[in-house]
Amino acid sequence: MRQQLHAEWTKLRTVTGTGRLLLGTVMLTLAVSAAAAAAVSCPPAGCDYDPAEISLFGVQLGQAVVAILAVLTISGEYGTGMIRTTLAAMPVRTTVLAAKAVVLTGLTLAAGTLAVLASVLAGRLILPGNGFTPAHGRPLLSLADGPMLRAAAGSVLYLVLIALLSLGIAAAVRDSAVAVGSVLGLLYLFPVVILMVSDQDWQRLLWRISPMNAGLAIQATTHLSSLPLSPWAGLGVLAVWAAAALLGGGLLLRLRDA
Amino acid sequence: MTTTAPYRPRPRAGRDGFAHLLHAEWTKFRTVRGWVTTMVIAALVTVLLGLLAAAGSHASCSEGPVEVACPAVPVGPGGEAVEDQFYFAHRSLTGNGDITARLTSMTGIITYPPPDHDKIVPGLVPWAKAGVIVKDGTRQGSAYAAMMVTGSHGVRMQHNFTEDTAGRPGGVSAASPRWLRLTRSGDTLTGYESADGTRWTKVGTAHLAGLPATVQIGLFVASPGDLTVKRADLGGSIEQMRFTQATAVFDNVGLRGDVPGGAWSRDAVGVTGTTDWERYHRPNGVLESGGTFTVTGAGDLAPRMDGQTVERTLTGALTGLILVIVVAVMFVTGEYRRGMIRTTLLAGPRRGRTLAAKALVIGAVTFVAALAATTVTVTAGKRILRSNGNYILPVSPLTELRVVVGVAALFGVAAVLALALGAVFRRGVAAIVTAVVVIVVPSILATVSVLPEGAARWLLRLTPAAGFAIQQSVPEYPQVTGHYVPQAGYYPLAPWAGLAVLCAYAALALVLAVVLLRRRDA
Numbered sequence: 001m002r003q004q005l006h007a008e009w010t011k012l013r014t015v016t017g018t019g020r021l022l023l024g025t026v027m028l029t030l031a032v033s034a035a036a037a038a039a040v041s042c043p044p045a046g047c048d049y050d051p052a053e054i055s056l057f058g059v060q061l062g063q064a065v066v067a068i069l070a071v072l073t074i075s076g077e078y079g080t081g082m083i084r085t086t087l088a089a090m091p092v093r094t095t096v097l098a099a100k101a102v103v104l105t106g107l108t109l110a111a112g113t114l115a116v117l118a119s120v121l122a123g124r125l126i127l128p129g130n131g132f133t134p135a136h137g138r139p140l141l142s143l144a145d146g147p148m149l150r151a152a153a154g155s156v157l158y159l160v161l162i163a164l165l166s167l168g169i170a171a172a173v174r175d176s177a178v179a180v181g182s183v184l185g186l187l188y189l190f191p192v193v194i195l196m197v198s199d200q201d202w203q204r205l206l207w208r209i210s211p212m213n214a215g216l217a218i219q220a221t222t223h224l225s226s227l228p229l230s231p232w233a234g235l236g237v238l239a240v241w242a243a244a245a246l247l248g249g250g251l252l253l254r255l256r257d258a
Numbered sequence: 259m260t261t262t263a264p265y266r267p268r269p270r271a272g273r274d275g276f277a278h279l280l281h282a283e284w285t286k287f288r289t290v291r292g293w294v295t296t297m298v299i300a301a302l303v304t305v306l307l308g309l310l311a312a313a314g315s316h317a318s319c320s321e322g323p324v325e326v327a328c329p330a331v332p333v334g335p336g337g338e339a340v341e342d343q344f345y346f347a348h349r350s351l352t353g354n355g356d357i358t359a360r361l362t363s364m365t366g367i368i369t370y371p372p373p374d375h376d377k378i379v380p381g382l383v384p385w386a387k388a389g390v391i392v393k394d395g396t397r398q399g400s401a402y403a404a405m406m407v408t409g410s411h412g413v414r415m416q417h418n419f420t421e422d423t424a425g426r427p428g429g430v431s432a433a434s435p436r437w438l439r440l441t442r443s444g445d446t447l448t449g450y451e452s453a454d455g456t457r458w459t460k461v462g463t464a465h466l467a468g469l470p471a472t473v474q475i476g477l478f479v480a481s482p483g484d485l486t487v488k489r490a491d492l493g494g495s496i497e498q499m500r501f502t503q504a505t506a507v508f509d510n511v512g513l514r515g516d517v518p519g520g521a522w523s524r525d526a527v528g529v530t531g532t533t534d535w536e537r538y539h540r541p542n543g544v545l546e547s548g549g550t551f552t553v554t555g556a557g558d559l560a561p562r563m564d565g566q567t568v569e570r571t572l573t574g575a576l577t578g579l580i581l582v583i584v585v586a587v588m589f590v591t592g593e594y595r596r597g598m599i600r601t602t603l604l605a606g607p608r609r610g611r612t613l614a615a616k617a618l619v620i621g622a623v624t625f626v627a628a629l630a631a632t633t634v635t636v637t638a639g640k641r642i643l644r645s646n647g648n649y650i651l652p653v654s655p656l657t658e659l660r661v662v663v664g665v666a667a668l669f670g671v672a673a674v675l676a677l678a679l680g681a682v683f684r685r686g687v688a689a690i691v692t693a694v695v696v697i698v699v700p701s702i703l704a705t706v707s708v709l710p711e712g713a714a715r716w717l718l719r720l721t722p723a724a725g726f727a728i729q730q731s732v733p734e735y736p737q738v739t740g741h742y743v744p745q746a747g748y749y750p751l752a753p754w755a756g757l758a759v760l761c762a763y764a765a766l767a768l769v770l771a772v773v774l775l776r777r778r779d780a
Contacts, residue, residue, distance in 0.1 A: 039713030048488070049710065057709065061699065068691050075687070079595065177591065177686030181584035184694045189577050191706040196311035196573045 004090050004099035011082075012073060012103055021069040022111040025159075026118065029062030033119035034126060042131035042138065051132050052151040052221040055123025055141055059155050060216070062115055063162045066108055067183045070166035073100050075176030083258050093253045097171055101246065104163050112159035116152050147221040154218030154235055161235070161242045162187070165211065168245025172252045187212045204228040211241045279606050279615035287619055290592075293585045297623065300581035301631035307574025308635035312642040315566070317649065321531075329530065331562065331649060332399030334419040335467075338732075339565060339651050341482070342398040342419070343528035343557025346391070347544045348476030355515015356441040357390045357475050359508045359551075360455060361407055364388050364430045366504035368484050369535060378535065382409035385560075385739055386481040387416075388506030388553065390440045392447055393474050394466070398528045402559065403447035403464040404478065405438040409504075413438070414737070415449035415462040419561050422737040423462035425451050442515070445469040455510065475513065476522065477544075479506050479555035487741050497741050501533050503540065505554040522546070528557060560738045565651040567747060569661050569729035571639030572632060575669070576698055582628070582669055583693045586620050586676035591686040599780045610772045613681060617674045617768060625670035632662045653731045664728035664757060671757070671764045672697050675722060678767035682774055696763070697722045704744045711743045715750040722763040724749075727756025 012018050036057035040049055074097075077083035090096050124141040132138040143149045169186075170179035190210030194203050207213045207228050217227055217234030224230070229237065287293055319328035334340040366382045389406030403417035405425075413425030413436065430436045437452040445466050450458040483499030524544050536542060536556075545552040590613075593599040606612035636658065643650055653661075676693040683689040700723035704714035718724050727749035734742045742748040749756055 036709060036713055039716070040710040041712075054710070060703065061695065064691050064695050064699070068687050071687055175686075177584060177588050177690050180687045180690050181580060181694075184691065184698075185577065185580045188694070188699060188702050189580070191702055192573060192576050193307065195706045196307065197314050199314050202314065 001095060001099065004095050005102060007086075007090065008096075008099040008103045011077075011086075012107070015072075015076065017072060018069065018107070021065055021072075022107060025062050025065040025069070025108075025111045026115040028065055029058035029115035030118040030122060031058065032061045033058035034122040037123045037126040037130070040127075040130055042136065044131065044136055047131070048223075050220060050222045051123065051127055051138060051141055052148055053216075053219045055127065056116065056119055056151060056155050056219050058115070058119050059158060059219070060212075062112075063159060063187065063212075064184060066112070066159050066163050067166040067180060067187075069107070070104055070163040071170040071176055071179045071183065073104055073167060073170070075170045075174060075179050078174045078258075079176055087258050094250050097167075097246070097250045097253055101164055101167055104167055105160050108160045108163040109156065112156040115159075116155045120148075120152055150231060151219045151221055154231065157235060158215050158218055158238065161215065161238045162211075164242040165238070165245045168242065168247070168249035171249025172245070209237065211238045214238060276611060276615060279612055280619060282602075282605065283615045283619040284623075287589060287623060293589065296581050296585045297627050300578040300585070301627045303581065304572075304575045304578035304628070304631040305635050305638075307577055308571040308639050309642060311573060312571050312639040313646070315570075315643060315646060315648055317647040319647075328647065328649065331565070332528070333652060334399050334561070335401045336418060336420055337652060337654055338420065339562040339649075340399055340419045341528075341558040341560050341562045342400075344387075344478045344480035344559055345542045345544070345553055345555030345557075346393075346396060346474070346476060346478050346525045346527050347522045347551060347553055348393075348396075348474040348525065349513060349517050349520075349522060350472050351392070351442065351475040351513070352472045352516040354441075354443050355475070355513065355517065356439060357392070357514075358437065358439045358455075358510070358512040359390050359477060360435050360437050360510040361388060361430050361506055361508055362432050362435045363507040364407060364409075364504065366409075366481055366502060367535070367540075369501045369533075371484060371500070372486055382504060383482060383484050383502050383739070384408065384410040385558070385737060386502065386504040387414075387559070388479045388504060389477070390438050391476065391478045392440055392442055394469055395474055396525045396527050401466040401469060403440065403449070403466060404559070405440045405449040405451065405461065406478075407436050407438070407506075409481075411737075413451045413461060415464070416559070416737065417447070417464035417466065419559060420735065421464065422735075423449075425449075425461040426459070437510075440475075442473070442475070474523075475517070477506075477508050477511070477551055477553050478559075479504050479553045480557045480559055481555065482558035482560065482739060485739050485741065495741065495743075495745060501535065501556065503535065503542070503554060503556045505540070505552060508551040508553065509549055511549065511551060522551075526555075558738075561735050562651070563732065563735075563738060563740050565649040566643055567651055567731050568636055568640060568653060568658055569665075569731050569747065571635050571643070572661070572665055572729055574635075575628075575632070575665060576701065578628070578631065579669060579672060579698055580694060582624050582673050583676040583697065584690055586624065586673040587680035587686055587689040587693060589620050590616060590677055590680040591684060591689060594684045594780075595686070603780050609775045613678075613768070613772055613775055617677055620677050621670040621674045624673035625666050628669035629663065629666035632665045636662050651732050657731050660753065661729050661731050664753065668725045668728055668757060668760065671725065671760050672722070675760070675764040675767050678764065678771040681771035682767065697725075697760075699723075701726050706745070711745075714744045718744055718756070719750050719759075722760045724751050724756040725760030727751045728753045 166183045173179040194206045214234040215238030218231045331339050332342050368381045369378045386409035387406045391404035393402035394400040412427035415423045437455045439450040441448045447464045449461040452458045481502045481504035488496045542555050680689040700717040700721040704717045
């Protein structure tokens, strides 16, 4: 496994896009979070906004960049034909996928942590100017606060799981464009469908199985009881999606000709 | 010494023609089975999601525990659904004439307002209305023109539900009464206001087409419900209307013209049922003593905003749009991957024209597929919604056509934008993600997320997602208190302006793509 890890790390490190995509994840997440924090305002009478969700809002866009990185990790090889060399050098295919997953997890963890920390810092600096002040019963964002720490750490895990989900789908689909289209479709379209159905039970059911809605429950720090799933259970739903995608992708990788 | 010109084959006519390029690109598109299938799936998904959403949407009316048929919604002279509910003290007027009245007091109550929702408090909602009115009978939805003082928008002249002209701002009190006058001359009504009853200022004129000779003229009071909006648990919001009531005191009421003698008629126009407040505290009505009229009423004369809209069935189009983006991007990046682009550029060396042909083909194919999808979705979706008891706010056939064709055009332009991005990036993944992030994601974030309303509006002004404004069928009315947010289907830009923003992005991307295509090696 060490050799495979080293091989995958070398490949990912030397491909031109990786650095830029990681930087893109951090910048996009930070920029969108800061913009959301700057746009929200809370009158003294109080407001319904969850400061954790607002300050981590950029994750909803940053995940798209993470998905690109993850898809390219394997689809890029299919595009160039490199995959044949890879599989000739490392014939145990599931190990190749596992090595890719590990390297990807490490990179996403690093970039995600940076992105989330920067977003929280931006929220802490910007939100008090928009009415989220201790005087109005809205304490400053702080990672020492249990729910906030859970939201921040959970958001990093969320990004990692999105990367693994994308990797699994890309291993199954192979074509990079189709893979990234499928990932984005899976992520962003559940929320729309949930809005479209007016039946409450269906709404809650769809919400529970939606990778993005359920996964982002980890960011909620207010109105927890009204959510269809608890934060960690929500992240668990996304983990199930990611595991299923990796399993399916790994199986297809083993069964098919490259 | 003789020089010989190098041999050049004479170009064959039509060989390099634009029609030829179009034909070539169309052949390429048509013969890749995956692209055609995906395009068909995109159309089918749009239709299926739309019809499923319509089928899952039920509405019914009940009186107490008993389910009853929903009352018919009145329709105004302009064809729009209207609220037409107010207290009306009136006489009939034949021919020309006018009414003058002095308003000395305007008070009211609001039931259970925030934050605690536990008390009935005195107060007026911003669009509480009291004044003089000329109306074509007491039938709901009939033409009218009125001069009024409002809760906090000063003096207004309004007519036929949708029209609103502002007069002098400020409220009314015993110390500063307001004089109002409405003059009828044929089908023209002119509104005046005054602070002292001698110096009059004209506020506005209204032409009520087809106003009969005999009309009802008199005093009216209305008070629309107080709106509170709460965030819903799963995104979106819950709107709640609470009963309010207004009371106005008029004196110096003067009528000129052919008005038969006798008592004033009293009508609670459009009122169904009464609240406990009306039953036990203060009923709607008129008290007359010594030339002073105290009129109490509730309701509103305004466009009705409560109901489904035709574009509601098109929400699923976003799914189809992602598929369209994938096809449009691959239509050009696929050529780079397979090396086909070199053959393409060899056959059509004028690269700008070749890309234009590609854009035209993908735009047209998408438009046709999307038009089929939107036509079926809206036509069948409306039928399903109605059969499930939903009320759909009526719009003119032209507006409906704009929604159906406009959304198809939105698909076509989005496909062109995606294609241009594909030519710029030459890599499918980057282009697809960029296209989805600029077109689809802003619209999703603005309509179904926790994003604050201000940020949502800016997203729908500045990003290509502004194009979704084309589907808004019911406009925003400043004279109706409403929850006008993207989540409820109200876009910050006018329909065509929104589409223009998307077109501008597509044109910009296409120009950039042409420049890069000409400059770079393929």
